Amino acid sequence: MPIDKNKIDLHNEALLKAHSSRLAHCSAAIASAEKIIEKLIAFQIAIPSWALGTGGTRFGRFPGGGEPRNLEEKIEDIGLLHALNQSSGAISLHIPWDIPENPAHIKALAAQHGLRFDAMNSNTFQDQPGQQLSYKFGSLQNVNKAIRQQAIDHNIEVIRHGVELGSTSLTVWLSDGSCFPGQLNFREAFQNTLNGLAEIYKALPDNWKIFVEYKAFEPNFYSMTVGDWGQSYLYAGKLGDKAYSLVDLGHHLANANIEQIVSLLLMEGKLGGFHFNDSKYGDDDLTAGSVKPYQLFLIFNELVEGMDAKGMDHATGLAWMIDASHNVKDPLEDLMQSVEAILIAYAQALLTDKKALQDARQNNDVVKAQEILQDAFRTDVRPLVAEARLRAGGALDPIALFRNENIRRQLVKHRGAQAVATGL
Numbered sequence: 001m002p003i004d005k006n007k008i009d010l011h012n013e014a015l016l017k018a019h020s021s022r023l024a025h026c027s028a029a030i031a032s033a034e035k036i037i038e039k040l041i042a043f044q045i046a047i048p049s050w051a052l053g054t055g056g057t058r059f060g061r062f063p064g065g066g067e068p069r070n071l072e073e074k075i076e077d078i079g080l081l082h083a084l085n086q087s088s089g090a091i092s093l094h095i096p097w098d099i100p101e102n103p104a105h106i107k108a109l110a111a112q113h114g115l116r117f118d119a120m121n122s123n124t125f126q127d128q129p130g131q132q133l134s135y136k137f138g139s140l141q142n143v144n145k146a147i148r149q150q151a152i153d154h155n156i157e158v159i160r161h162g163v164e165l166g167s168t169s170l171t172v173w174l175s176d177g178s179c180f181p182g183q184l185n186f187r188e189a190f191q192n193t194l195n196g197l198a199e200i201y202k203a204l205p206d207n208w209k210i211f212v213e214y215k216a217f218e219p220n221f222y223s224m225t226v227g228d229w230g231q232s233y234l235y236a237g238k239l240g241d242k243a244y245s246l247v248d249l250g251h252h253l254a255n256a257n258i259e260q261i262v263s264l265l266l267m268e269g270k271l272g273g274f275h276f277n278d279s280k281y282g283d284d285d286l287t288a289g290s291v292k293p294y295q296l297f298l299i300f301n302e303l304v305e306g307m308d309a310k311g312m313d314h315a316t317g318l319a320w321m322i323d324a325s326h327n328v329k330d331p332l333e334d335l336m337q338s339v340e341a342i343l344i345a346y347a348q349a350l351l352t353d354k355k356a357l358q359d360a361r362q363n364n365d366v367v368k369a370q371e372i373l374q375d376a377f378r379t380d381v382r383p384l385v386a387e388a389r390l391r392a393g394g395a396l397d398p399i400a401l402f403r404n405e406n407i408r409r410q411l412v413k414h415r416g417a418q419a420v421a422t423g424l
């Protein structure tokens with residue numbers, strides 16, 4: 001359901017006067033406003049192919065209608081998002097939920113929408129129809145060599161699909177672990193997993209990276225074989241230069257200091273990818289910035305500081321992706337909210353006075369250090385984010401335009417009220 005550029009222009013014209021006045025006010029107070037706008041325009045956040053349908057809980061799923069029925073329609077949805085916000089210019093595919101039957105066609109379709117293929121995601125946390133051996137007791141960690149080999153072969157197949165689409169990275173998230181004490185020998189599980197990852201690593205093309213994503217608990221509740229950043233870092237270090245840790249905000253124990261984790265992984269050159277979402281209790285997969293916006297800002301502050309220290313390009317240095325999906329909002333509106341929250345946190349991190357913060361730390365002026373961070377966090381940077389969208393060709397208020405144009409209603413009409421996207 002592409003949106004006519006003309007409609008975006010008309011929408012912007014109507015809002016331009018109010019926007020310009022807000023922008024002038026904001027820019028007058030921020031010396032680096034122009035630089036921030038340029039960085040915001042460059043920053044793209046990948047959308048995963050499984051976030052376009054209404055997510056379920058373990059108790060039920062309530063589809064909202066008009067969900068994409070196939071990979072082509074998922075690309076169309078992300079193309080629409082990108083047309084509206086100009087910040088969602090990449091798609092992250094999940095195999096086998098979204099196997100590209102005709103890769104050349106899929107690649108061309110994505111290019112038409114201005115999208116590139118971000119990290120590929122494998123799946124050994126479910127059994128697929130017709131699959132020979134079960135992952136019930138784990139995949140790469142499994143005590144059965146044939147099951148481990150099946151998981152290795154699957155990941156290599158995912159790399160092959162990715163090569164055809166022009167992707168250059170593989171994200172491996174394993175649900176492997178144990179639910180009860182005594183179920184696993186931790187060292188054996190680690191070694192089996194490491195050996196499997198090493199086989200997958202060998203299959204990576206030269207320009208590819210592998211991201212080892214960790215998660216503290218769920219679906220296993222006693223131990224996870226890649227359970228925290230320490231374990232992920234161990235695997236990545238043992239695998240080699242093409243292996244990195246991936247931080248998913250929802251994959252930590254409650255109250256973990258994620259900003260410190262990010263800082264240290266960046267320091268070691270081992271942070272490769274980042275998954276945005278928010279949570280109150282566990283891996284809640286809520287909209288980024290909806291519950292803990294200050295935490296999101298603090299994380300971005302470390303990301304910007306750590307990337308600058310390494311001379312990394314903010315837009316391309318890490319693989320940025322939203323990994324969230326829940327059951328009460330329109331998925332497209334939800335993604336627009338997440339992208340907006342991420343860009344706000346990024347802009348606020350960019351305007352943090354790094355020199356003053358350094359001086360305050362040097363003087364052990366704890367009060368001043370807090371003031372500097374909170375001053376940045378409490379600055380309303382929304383006019384800068386809107387200006388970046390406007391200059392890139394997007395809409396000043398993407399959600400308002402989406403609603404005014406009745407896009408969901410058109411999608412339901414076109415795809416049907418019962419259309420359910422593949423995913424969890």
Ligand SMILES: [Mn+2]
Nearest residue numbers: 213248275323
């Ligand atoms: Mn994730």
